Amino acid sequence: MKKTLLILGIALATLTSCEKNHNENCGTIINDGISNGCYWLEIENDNTGNRKTFCFDYGVWFGAYRGTDFCVYGEPQW
Numbered sequence: 001m002k003k004t005l006l007i008l009g010i011a012l013a014t015l016t017s018c019e020k021n022h023n024e025n026c027g028t029i030i031n032d033g034i035s036n037g038c039y040w041l042e043i044e045n046d047n048t049g050n051r052k053t054f055c056f057d058y059g060v061w062f063g064a065y066r067g068t069d070f071c072v073y074g075e076p077q078w
Contacts, residue, residue: 026071052078
């Protein structure tokens with residue numbers, strides 16, 4: 001019985017550790033660019049599937065790559 005519980009516990013821990021970030025303002029960068037002095041990133045929200053474009057400073061924009069996870073803080077969920 002203890003062995004079965006141990007195996008189930010390990011399986012549960014493994015599954016939850018692989019779970020994606022469920023922060024309401026996190027998503028995947030799907031596009032980026034520069035226009036009118038705005039270094040922008042288009043992000044698809046992990047929870048809603050909605051896409052929104054945000055302006056960032058050069059340092060944030062330069063270090064962000066398409067296809068990577070990215071969180072936007074201080075914004076309502078989109």
